[in-house]
Amino acid sequence: MRNIRPWVVVEPPDSRGLRRVVVGGETVGHAWSAGGLRKILGRLGHPEDLDLEDPVALCWRGGDSGTWPDRPGRRHAVTVLLVAGLLASMALGAVVGWPDAFGALTFAQRLNGIMFVLSGVVLGAAAVAALDYGGKRQFRGSGAIVLLGVLIALATDSLLLFMWLEETEFTPFVPVFTLLWCWSLWALCLLVRDRSWKEVPQPKRFAAGVVVTALLTGVSLAYSTMYQPAAAPMHLTLKAEFGKARTDRSLGFLQVPLTLSMKNTGGIPVYILNDSYKVSGRGALYSKNPPDRDLTREWRDSAGQRGEDSGESELYVGHLTYTTISSGHFYGPGNRLEIGEEYTRKHVVQVPKDAKYDILGVDLTISYMRKDRGKIDVSEFRIPHYSWDRHDKRYYCPPERGCFQQIYYHGRVWHNDNLVNLTRKPRYVTAFWSPGRIPDSLISPYDFKGDTGGVQKEKREWGRYGAAQADVNSEVSLAELLAPPTPLLPPGYSSQVPTLTP
Known part of the structure; x- marks a missing residue:
């Protein structure tokens, strides 16, 4: 008699072509293709030559064994662009903040530099999260972290671009932050379209954290550029x-x-x-x-x-x-x-x-x-x-x-x-x-x-x-x-003319 195994359910493909594999009501993996599905089935003990059309072993929803709409070339290209942009923004943040964090004379300027360095750390974490977000998204918060990194990059690049427009003087960094500014707009549109924050357990708290971070950055910049010069006059x-x-x-x-x-x-x-x-x-x-x-x-x-x-x-x-x-x-x-x-x-x-x-x-x-x-x-x-x-x-x-x-x-x-x-x-x-x-x-x-x-x-x-x-x-x-010095008077001698009293 044939062994009765748990029924394997292959869910419909999502917007990226990834299909969820469920056994007994629990997710056991995700597959981009039939080959990926066979690897998951192999870990569950199924034979390598299992017939994917066997209705006893598999249940297909939203398509059959030939429905794999994934476009790996496009998906890999988007992931590479996200990771490359976040890493480049991390390097730019380090270039901006490192000299001020360890070489500025005032506390406000050092704090400013430290905030740019810390933002670079967040961008590095976002680059790692982008690998998961561009893949099977095994970590629920990867999309929110990538979104936070893109927002930081957009804010930094916008600030640099705004300051450059005041003088419009060419420097070697102008093409860098101009290109990164265009990249951050593209990445933001992509993440907003995919609603990358939807997997966050508490999206409101995440939004509040982003707002608080932006406010602290703005206060630090205002303090270092406006208050500090007035608080320390020069004379x-x-x-x-x-x-x-x-x-x-x-x-x-x-x-x-x-x-x-x-x-x-x-x-x-x-x-x-x-x-x-x-x-x-x-x-x-x-x-x-x-x-x-x-x-x-x-x-x-x-x-x-x-x-x-x-x-x-x-x-x-x-x-x-x-x-x-x-x-x-x-x-x-x-x-x-x-x-x-x-x-x-x-x-x-x-x-x-x-x-x-x-x-x-x-x-x-x-x-x-x-x-x-x-x-x-x-x-x-x-x-x-x-x-x-x-x-x-x-x-x-x-x-x-x-x-x-x-x-x-x-x-x-x-x-x-x-x-x-x-x-x-x-x-x-x-x-x-x-x-x-x-x-x-x-x-x-x-x-x-x-x-x-x-x-x-x-x-x-x-x-x-x-x-x-x-x-x-x-x-x-x-x-x-050249006037001669005034002669010293003897002790007890007064230079005033004495007044005669009747």
Whole structure:
């Protein structure tokens, strides 16, 4: 008598052509083809040559033994595209977040980077889940995990694309995240059409988790880009003071002490981009203004001699001349100044005794940049380059171009938000210095390759990297510096005139 075995039921094919195999009310496997079905039957103890048309052994629903609508080529191609896109998005997330997660200066920026790294981990898990989702879907939550990974990829790629559209500068990453953005749209449409979340036991909780993750990411980005700069203001306090002059009788010069100081009184460390001090002596002709003189004209002439931007004029002084006596760097481009750190320099100015100066003045100018906004390659930036050096082909500026003889300081700068670095061309800090001239510095894509007309100060880059300039001006009368010290009074002696009382 023939052994009675449990009846094998082959269910109708689903939308992908996969047929479920049921024995005794329990699912024992899924088959894409007749060969796959025979493997399942073999594990159940059926012979390899079992007749699939035998109604005693098998019950076919929604088609017979020849109904296998699976298209393996298309199915494998879709799975490969899903896995490849998720792995590429994982790599992009690591590239975006890794530098900030382990190299950013502020907690908010590090948190931002860590979130991108964690999103890369989720994308890696989604790539593994995509193999199951593109196959027999033995894990019920694989579709939801793939959907979460695609949503993260779409959000990241959309953010990168939006930031790139602000400048539309080509970088090697532009084709990458543009292609991934198109892929994420395709993958999202595919998963929504297949309702990949339907197998999740609690789809509402899954949706809530996605929303919470998106909100945390948005809050982190807003905190790092909006709140943190306002919470940590940047401020430098500068001082410039002359001391009492002394006469060097052997040389016939006056030695005037000068003290320059700078302190970071703000809430964030800074890079010094450029700095300069200039000591100048003023010469002038004085007049007593007799009644028949046109006072308005004298005032106007004096104002014109001081410069149209000075905002000052003097009535009794004319024919003003300013001579630069001493000029140089104060702290040096590329140096850093931490919070609360102070730097002081003492300098002695040599002035000839017979010089026709009435006033000595000093101008101290500092250009600086927030350290939490960017990182400068100081090893490159501190190296001086000379515009008159013919051997330095990159920085040499021929006189026929009308170039001033000046020193260049040039180096790469990275924004502390790596999203900016990936969506912009490389940026460089350039500082220009020459004796007696106002120091200038800029942040731009210009890399001293090509026409020097490309050197333009970009106010937007200046603000994006948190750069600013501070200066202090101080003047002192030469007569005051040469005045003899006030004699000390004997103890108990009063300089007030005694008053006689009747």
